[in-house]
Amino acid sequence: MPRKKKEESVAWPKVTKGSHLTVYTHENGKTTLEWDNEALSRDVQAALDSVTEVKPKATRKKKVKEN
Numbered sequence: 538m539p540r541k542k543k544e545e546s547v548a549w550p551k552v553t554k555g556s557h558l559t560v561y562t563h564e565n566g567k568t569t570l571e572w573d574n575e576a577l578s579r580d581v582q583a584a585l586d587s588v589t590e591v592k593p594k595a596t597r598k599k600k601v602k603e604n
């Protein structure tokens with residue numbers, strides 16, 4: 538007779554961790570979110586900096602009239 542597999546115990550809540558958000562999924566289906574505000578602020582600032590890079594203005598040289 539084949540042996541029965543032991544049921545694996547599932548640790549609750551299940552945790553999914555991202556760079557600035559951690560999601561906890563509980564056995565009853567409830568989901569809890571935990572934000573890391575500092576990491577979120579850094580990610581947003583880095584994104585803004587990447588698209589709003591300050592470029593130096595081109596300067597025109599004035600022509601000097603010779604007499």
